[in-house]
Amino acid sequence: MLKYVVRRILLAIPLVLGISLLVFGLMHLAPGDPVRMLAGREAPQEVIDSIRREWGFDKPFLVQYFTWLSKVLRGDMGRSVISQLPVSYLIKSRLPYTLKLNFWATLLGLAIAFPLGVIAAAKRQTWVDYAASAFALVGMSMPGFWLALVLIIVFAVQLNWFPTSGTGTWAHYVLPTATLGFSWAAGLMRMVRTSLLEVLKEDYVRTARAKGLREKVVLVKHALRNALIPIVTVLGTWLAYMVVGTVVIETIFAWPGLGRLLTTALLQRDFFLVQAIILMISVAVVAANLLVDVLYAVIDPRVRLS
Amino acid sequence: MQPLLEVQDLEVCFARRQVLRRVSFSIAPGETLGIVGESGSGKSVTALSIMGLLSRPGRVTGGRVLWHGEDLLQLPPDSHRQLRGKAMAMIFQEPMTCLNPVYTVEKQISEVLMLHRGMSKKEAAEAAADYLEQVGIAEPMARLRNYPHELSGGMRQRVMIAMALAGEPELLIADEPTTALDVTVQAQILDLLKQLQAKTGMAMILITHDLGLVAENAERGVVMYAGEVVEEGSVEELFTNPAHPYTQGLLRSLPRWGEQQDMLYTIPGTVPRRLEGIAGCAFAERCPLAEERCAEPQSMHRFSATQAARCWRTKDKVGDAEWQSR
Amino acid sequence: MPSVLQRLFQHKLATVGAIVLLLLVFAALFAPWLAPNNPEDVHPEASLRGPSRQFPLGQDPSGRCILSRMLYGARASLSVGFLAGVISLGVGIIMGSLAGYFGGWVDLLIMRVAEVFMTIPQFLLVIAAVAIVGPSFTSVLVIIGLSSWTGYARVLRGEILSIKQKPFVEAARAYGSSSWRILLRHVLPNCLSPLIVMVTLNVASVILLESSLSFLGFGIQEPQASWGSILSQGRAYFQSAPHVATFPGIAIMLAVLAFNLLGDGLRDALDPKLVEGE
Numbered sequence: 001m002l003k004y005v006v007r008r009i010l011l012a013i014p015l016v017l018g019i020s021l022l023v024f025g026l027m028h029l030a031p032g033d034p035v036r037m038l039a040g041r042e043a044p045q046e047v048i049d050s051i052r053r054e055w056g057f058d059k060p061f062l063v064q065y066f067t068w069l070s071k072v073l074r075g076d077m078g079r080s081v082i083s084q085l086p087v088s089y090l091i092k093s094r095l096p097y098t099l100k101l102n103f104w105a106t107l108l109g110l111a112i113a114f115p116l117g118v119i120a121a122a123k124r125q126t127w128v129d130y131a132a133s134a135f136a137l138v139g140m141s142m143p144g145f146w147l148a149l150v151l152i153i154v155f156a157v158q159l160n161w162f163p164t165s166g167t168g169t170w171a172h173y174v175l176p177t178a179t180l181g182f183s184w185a186a187g188l189m190r191m192v193r194t195s196l197l198e199v200l201k202e203d204y205v206r207t208a209r210a211k212g213l214r215e216k217v218v219l220v221k222h223a224l225r226n227a228l229i230p231i232v233t234v235l236g237t238w239l240a241y242m243v244v245g246t247v248v249i250e251t252i253f254a255w256p257g258l259g260r261l262l263t264t265a266l267l268q269r270d271f272f273l274v275q276a277i278i279l280m281i282s283v284a285v286v287a288a289n290l291l292v293d294v295l296y297a298v299i300d301p302r303v304r305l306s
Numbered sequence: 307m308q309p310l311l312e313v314q315d316l317e318v319c320f321a322r323r324q325v326l327r328r329v330s331f332s333i334a335p336g337e338t339l340g341i342v343g344e345s346g347s348g349k350s351v352t353a354l355s356i357m358g359l360l361s362r363p364g365r366v367t368g369g370r371v372l373w374h375g376e377d378l379l380q381l382p383p384d385s386h387r388q389l390r391g392k393a394m395a396m397i398f399q400e401p402m403t404c405l406n407p408v409y410t411v412e413k414q415i416s417e418v419l420m421l422h423r424g425m426s427k428k429e430a431a432e433a434a435a436d437y438l439e440q441v442g443i444a445e446p447m448a449r450l451r452n453y454p455h456e457l458s459g460g461m462r463q464r465v466m467i468a469m470a471l472a473g474e475p476e477l478l479i480a481d482e483p484t485t486a487l488d489v490t491v492q493a494q495i496l497d498l499l500k501q502l503q504a505k506t507g508m509a510m511i512l513i514t515h516d517l518g519l520v521a522e523n524a525e526r527g528v529v530m531y532a533g534e535v536v537e538e539g540s541v542e543e544l545f546t547n548p549a550h551p552y553t554q555g556l557l558r559s560l561p562r563w564g565e566q567q568d569m570l571y572t573i574p575g576t577v578p579r580r581l582e583g584i585a586g587c588a589f590a591e592r593c594p595l596a597e598e599r600c601a602e603p604q605s606m607h608r609f610s611a612t613q614a615a616r617c618w619r620t621k622d623k624v625g626d627a628e629w630q631s632r
Numbered sequence: 633m634p635s636v637l638q639r640l641f642q643h644k645l646a647t648v649g650a651i652v653l654l655l656l657v658f659a660a661l662f663a664p665w666l667a668p669n670n671p672e673d674v675h676p677e678a679s680l681r682g683p684s685r686q687f688p689l690g691q692d693p694s695g696r697c698i699l700s701r702m703l704y705g706a707r708a709s710l711s712v713g714f715l716a717g718v719i720s721l722g723v724g725i726i727m728g729s730l731a732g733y734f735g736g737w738v739d740l741l742i743m744r745v746a747e748v749f750m751t752i753p754q755f756l757l758v759i760a761a762v763a764i765v766g767p768s769f770t771s772v773l774v775i776i777g778l779s780s781w782t783g784y785a786r787v788l789r790g791e792i793l794s795i796k797q798k799p800f801v802e803a804a805r806a807y808g809s810s811s812w813r814i815l816l817r818h819v820l821p822n823c824l825s826p827l828i829v830m831v832t833l834n835v836a837s838v839i840l841l842e843s844s845l846s847f848l849g850f851g852i853q854e855p856q857a858s859w860g861s862i863l864s865q866g867r868a869y870f871q872s873a874p875h876v877a878t879f880p881g882i883a884i885m886l887a888v889l890a891f892n893l894l895g896d897g898l899r900d901a902l903d904p905k906l907v908e909g910e
Contacts, residue, residue, distance in 0.1 A: 018748035026757075030764045037764070124362075141889035143840055145847050146863065146881035149870050157871050164871075203403040209359055210398075211418050211469065212391035225408050240753040247755065248844055252867075262756075263848055266763040274760055282752040289751070301408060301453040 001297060008293045012286050019282045020072070023275055024065050038271045039081055047081075072279070078272035080265070087276040090261060097167065098250070098257030101176055102242050108181030109188060116185075117192025121200065122219055132189065139186025144245050148179040148252045165254040176253045180245045184238070191234065195227040202226070229300050236289040243281055308375055310335045310477060310509050311356065311394075317368035318351050318360065318533075324581050325351055326533045329369070330606075335476065338503065338510045340520030340541070342556065343530035346577050349513045352530070353479045357396050358386040392422040395470035399482035401463035405454035411438070411465050412450035418472040437468040442498055460491035464498070471502065478503075481513045496523055517556050521545055526612070529553050532577055532588035535606070539613030549615035552589045587616065595619065639901035646897020652890035656883075660706035669697035671704045672855055680873035690875040692865055698876060701857045702883055708858035709887065712773045713839040717831050719777025724784020731785065732792025733815060739789070746782040754779050755841065759850050767850045776838055783830055791823040825902035829895055836891035843884045859884045 030037045035057045039048045052058055055078075056067035071077070077087040120132035155175060156164040162174045199205065200223055208222040209215075243259075250259035258277055265273040297303045309332040318326035326348045333339045341349045354360045356371055358378065371378040373393070378386055398404045406414060415437060416430035425433060431450065438446035441464040454462055463483060470478055480499060484492035500523060503510055512524055520527045520541060527544050529537040529552065537550040548554045555573040575592035578584060587593070590600040599618055607620040614620070641647050659666060668688065675695030683690045689699040731742040749757075761775045795801060795818050804814045845851035846860030847867070854861070859880040866876025 014744065015747055015751060018744060019752055022748055022752065022757075026760055026764060029761060031766075137889060137892060138885070141836070141840075141892055142885050143843050143847070143860075143863075143881060143888075145844065145867075146877070146884065149867065149874075149877050149881070153870060153874050203398060203400055204406040206359060206361075207398065207404045207466070207469075208406065210357060210390055210396045212387050212389065212421060212473070213417065214387070222406055226406070229408075240755075243753040244755040244844065247759070248848065251848060262759075266759065266850065269763070271764070274763070278752065278756045278760055281756060285751050285753065299408065302455050 004297055004303075005294055008290055012290055016283060016286055019286070020069060020279060021065060023279045023282065024068055026278075027271060027275065028061070037269065038078075043081065072276075077276040077279075080270050080273050082265075082268050082270045087273050090273060091258065091276060091280060094256060094258050094261045097255060098246055098259060101173070101180065101250070101255060101257060102246060104173060104177040105180035105184065105242065105245070106238070108177055109185040112181065112185035113188035113192055117189040118196060118219060118224060120189070120193045121196035122215075124197065129193075133193070136186045136190040136193075139183060140190070142183065144179055144183045145248045145252055147183065148175070148249055151175050151179060152252075165252070167256060172253075176249050176255055180242065180249050183245055184241055187241070188231075188238075191231055192227065195230050196223055198230075199223045199227045225299070229296070232292055232296050232299060235295075236285065236292045239285050239288045243285075309333060309372075310337075310374065312372040312375075313352070313356065313369070314372065315369040316352065316355060316366065316371065318348075318355055318364060319367045321363040324367075324533065325364070326355070327581065329530070329533070329535055331528045331535060331538060333477070333509050333511060336503075336507050336509050337526065338512060338524040340524035340527040341511060341513045341530060342515065342517050342520050342527055344515055344577055346532075347530040348533040349515075349530055350481050351533075353396065353481050353511065353513055357390055357394060357479065358383070359390075359396075391418055391470075391475075392473040393475060394477040394479065395473050395475040396479040396481065397463070397466045397470050397483050399485050401459050401466055401486060404466055405462055407454055409453070410450065411452050411454070411457070415450075415465070415469050415472055418469055422473045433472070434468070437472055438465070440471065440502065441465070441468045442494075443468075459487050460495065463487060463491075463495055467495075467498065467502070471506070474506070475508055477509045477511065479511045479513070482515070483512075484519075485514070499523070517544075517560055529556070532584075533581055534588060534616065536587075536589065536617070537613075537615040538606070539609070543610065543613040547613075549609045549613060549620045550589075550617045551593045551595050551619075553615070555592075637901075640897050643897040643900055645893045646901070649890040649893030649897065652886055653894060656706055656710060656887055656890070659703055660710050663700075663703040663707060667697070667700035667703045669700045671696060671700040671857065673697070680869055680876065682873070682875055689879045690873070692862065692876055693869060698862065698879060701862055702859065702880055705857040705859050705862055705880065706883070706887075708769060708852050708856060709839055709842060709860070709884070712769070712776070712842045712852075712858070713835040713887075713891075716773045716777040716780070716838045716842075717835040719774065720780040720834065721784055721827065721831055723778060723781035725788055727781060728785035728788025729792065729815070729819075732789040732796070732819075733812070735793075742785065743789070746785055749779060750782050755844065758841065759845060759848070762845060762850045767845075767853055769852055769856060772842060772845060772851055776841060780834060780838070783834070784827060787823050787826050787830065788819065791819050795819050795822065829899045829902065832891055832895035832898055836888045836895065839884065839891070840888050859887075 027034045027038065035048055035052045035055075036043070038055075039051050055071070056064050059067070075088055079086055080090055083090070116132045116135070120129040123129050152164050152175060155161050162171050166172055196219075204226075205218060205223050208218045213222070246257065247259035247262055249255070250257045251263045254260070258281070262274065262277045265271075265277070312332040314330050316326055316329040317324065329348065329352055331339070331341075341352065343349045351360070351364065354364075355366055356378070360366065366379055369379070373389065378389070405411075412431055412434050415434035416425075416427065419425045419430040419433050420427065423433075435446040435450055438449055443449050443461065443464055449457070449461075454465075457465065478499075483499070484495050487495065496519065499510065499512075502508075512520065514520060524541055526540050527538070528535055529544070529550065531552050537544065537548065537553045539549070544553060545557065548557055552573075555571070558571040559573065573592055578588055578591070581588065585603050586599075586601040587596075587604070590596040593600070597618070604616060604618060604621075606614040606616050607624065608614045609620050609624055640650075668686065673696060675691065678687075678691050678695040679693050681687065681691045681695070687697045687699065689697075689702065692698055692701065727742050727746070731739040757779050758775050761779075762771055765771045765775070792815055795815065801814055801818070842851055842858060843860030843863070846858050847864040849864065852858040852861050863877050863880040863884070866873065866878075866880070870877045
C-alpha cells in the first residue's frame, strides 16, 4: 500500500513539471514581448526592464523557465502588476472563499446525485428513473451561468428570499451553492446510475439477494460499494468541473474567491496572477488525483496488491 | 408425508417469450433431486423462480410453488425474502464472480449469520470460521481475512457453500455447482455436498446438464427439455428404463465404463429457440420416433409409481393412468 | 450499417435530438432569410424592449432584434462547436496514431503531454490562452480545438496497440505491406463508433465552453454575436429585462441537449452489446 502511494507520488512529479512548463509557455503565445504583457500595457519602461532582469527574460526560453520555476518553488510567484501586491498574498486571501463555496456545493451535489442515482437505477425504466434521467440531461446541458441568472431572477429578485450577490451571511451561500452543486450533481447522478446498473447485473448481487438481504442492503452495501470504484476514478475530474463552475459563478455572484480573481486578472491583463492561479489549481487537480488513487485502493482490495 | 417443496404447473415468461411451461415436481425433506437438461432448458429459471430471484424481464405467469404447503408466489415479497438464505439457500455456477470482490470472506459469511441467526459480530466471526472448517478449508482463521480474488475457484465455491450452510437451510439448490471448476475439484465439491447433506439432513436440488452427476449424487431425477419436464423418475428407473426418447438420447450420449465406443452419440438438431407455436412435444423435431400426434399437447403419463414421461408411447404402453408428481 | 441508423431512430430521444439539431442548423444556414430584422440595426429609443410583433423575442440594450441576432448567433455557436470538434478530432487522430504506431519514447512523450492537457482544467487553459492571444471567433475555435484532443488520441492509440498484436498484421507485414496502410485500413473502421460518439458529445461541451467564454467576455466579440455573447449583454439588465438573457440561454441548452441526446443514442445504436443488456 505504501509502495503504491509512493509510486503514484513519484509519477506525479513529471506531470507537475509538464504542467508548469505549459503554463509558463502560455505567456509566450502572446504576439510580441511577453514581458510587456506581464507588466501590463501602460507599464513604464523601467518597470519592464526590471521585470525582464528579475525573471531572466533576456535569456533563452529554457533558462527563463527554470528561473521562473525556482522562484515559484520558493513561493515567489511575482507581484500583481495592478495592485502591486504579491500574487501569493492575493491567492491566500481569496482561497478560503472558493474552498467554502466548493465544499458546500460538493456536499449538495453528493446529496442530490447519490440518492437520485441509486433510486433511478433501482427503479429502472419507471417514471422515477425517467424523471431523474431527464433532470440529469437538462442539468448537464444547461449553462451554469444561465441557471444562476434564472435562480437570481426567481429567488432574489421576485421572491426576495436571498441576496443577489456578495458574501457575509449564510443566505449569501444559498444561490451560488445551489447553482454549482446542481450542475455538478446532474453529471454525477448519471454516472452513479450507469455504474450501478452495470453492477446490478453482476453475479454477486444475485448472491446477496439469495442470502435474503433486504433490497436496500443489497443496493447500498453490495452494489453501490462496487459501483463506487469507477465513480471514484473520475472524481479527479470533479475538481476540474468545479473550477469551471467556480470561475463563472463567482463572477456572477460577485463572490470574492479565486474564480473572480482570475476573471478580473484576465480582464486587467494581470498575467503573473493568471499564471499563478492556473498553476495552483492544476497542481490541486494533481493532488486530487493522487488522493483518488489512494481512495481507489481503499475501496477496491484488488488494487492494493498490485 | 407432505413434500418440502412442491412446484405445480409453473410458467415463466421473459418479456413476451415463454420459457417455462407447466413445470411440476416435488422434493421431500432430506431428499436429493437432480434436474437435468441442456442449457436453455429452463433449469436455472426454475431454481430462480423458487428462490424468488427471477429478475426483469422474467416473471412468473402461472402455477404455484408450495413450501411446506404454502404458496411462495402468493407471499408478500418481503416474506419470501426472509426465507431466502435461511429456509432455502442457493449456490451458483460461477464461483469466480459470485462473491463480492470488495468484502472479506468473513464479512460475507457473517452477514448471513447475523441476519438469519441473530448472532453478534463476534459470534458470527467464530461461527464463520467453523463453517469454513466444515467445508474443508484449511486455516479457516486466515482465510476469513482473505478477499475473494485471493482464493482459487474451488476455494470460492467452498466459501459459497459455507455461506449457504450458514443459514441452516432445509433446502439447498445447487445450480451447476461444479461446471466452472477443474475436474479434480468437481468430485471434491460434490463429495462435500453429499457429506454435508448427510450431516445436516437438508434436501438438495442438484441442477446439471450432466446426467452422470445425477446418477452419482441424486435419488430422483427430473429431465427438462425446452422449458418443460419431459420425464421424472428414480435414478435407477431413469438409467435402466428411460421412457422418453430425449432421456434415452441423453443416456446414449454418456460415455460408459467398459464399453468400446468409437464416437459418443449426440442427439441430432438443437433446442428450439422459441416455444411459441409449439403446442405439443418440443422434442418432436429431433425425435427419431416422432409421429403426427406429437404435435398435440399431452400431460405426463404414469409409467410406474415413481416414473412418468410426457410421451404418447408411454401412454400406449401403460394406458391412461393418472399421474401425480410426488 | 443500415441497422445502426434504424436502431438510432428507434431511440426516440436521439431522434428528437437529431431533429432539434437539424432545425438549429437550418436556422443558422438560412438566417438571412429567416431573420425578421437586420441583426445590426440599432434602435436606441427601443433599448431592452420586450417581445413585440416586429421583434418577436424583444430587443437588446442597443435595441437590436434579439431573434435576428440569435439566428446569426447560431452560426457562430454551432460552427465553433463543429470546427473545434473537427480540429480536436484531427489532432487526436494524428497524436494517437503517432503514439500507437511508433511506440517507445514517442508514445511516452505524447501520452505525457496528453496527461498534462487532461490535468489542467480545460476551461482555465482556454480562457487564459484566449485572453493572451486576443479573443476572436478564430482564436476561440482554434484554442478549444487544440485543447480537447486527448480523448481521441487515447482511443486511437489503444486501438492501434491492440491491432498491432493481431496475427494478420504480422502476416501482412511479412508480405511487405506497408504497416501504415494496414493500420489505417483496420484501425479507423474499428474505432469509428467510439470516435463518432465522442465527437458528438465533444461538440456539446464545446458549445457550452464557448458560451461560458463569451459570457465572461472572452469569446466572440462585437459586432459578431454568439448565443453566449448575447446572453452576456443581457446580464447587466437581467433584473429589469430578463428576456435578453432568457432566450439565448434556452437556445444554448437546446443545442447542447440535442447533441447529448444524439450522442447517447449513437452510443446505444453503435454498441449492440448495450442494447441487448437492456
